[in-house]
Amino acid sequence: xxxERFLQSPEVFIEQEKKGRIRKKDIRPLVKSLSLRDDxxxxxxxxxxxxxxxxxxxxxxKIFELGDKEALLLxxxxxxxxxxxxxxxxx
Numbered sequence: 001x002x003x004e005r006f007l008q009s010p011e012v013f014i015e016q017e018k019k020g021r022i023r024k025k026d027i028r029p030l031v032k033s034l035s036l037r038d039d040x041x042x043x044x045x046x047x048x049x050x051x052x053x054x055x056x057x058x059x060x061x062k063i064f065e066l067g068d069k070e071a072l073l074l075x076x077x078x079x080x081x082x083x084x085x086x087x088x089x090x091x
Contacts, residue, residue, distance in 0.1 A: 003034055003042075006063045014054075014062050027062065030054045034063075 006012060012028040030053065032045040044056055061071050 002063050002065075003036060006031075007034060012062060014058055016058075025054070026051065027054045027059055031059060 006028075009028060011026050013024045014027055015022050016025050017023075029049060029051055030046055032047045033043070034045070035043050037043050042060075044059065046054060046056060046059070056076050057071050057074060060066065060074060060076075061068075066074075
């Protein structure tokens with residue numbers, strides 16, 4: 001199954017264009033969890049870190065080997081944003 005294969009992989013790379021250059025980015029550390037719920041919906045929890053952030057559509061395209069047209073059919077619902085760690089406000 002694609003989900004299990006992704007979760008068992010230590011590294012998963014996508015190509016991103018940044019400032020006119022193509023570079024590889026390891027998205028595996030940015031995926032905190034990925035599971036198929038009982039209602040046949042996929043739950044994807046992403047994190048930010050030193051590696052930056054990643055678009056959920058790009059993650060799903062990589063996992064399920066979707067093309068651009070197929071990815072347009074995805075319905076992604078952002079349910080919450082959780083901040084962890086210390087927050088420092090300087091004023």
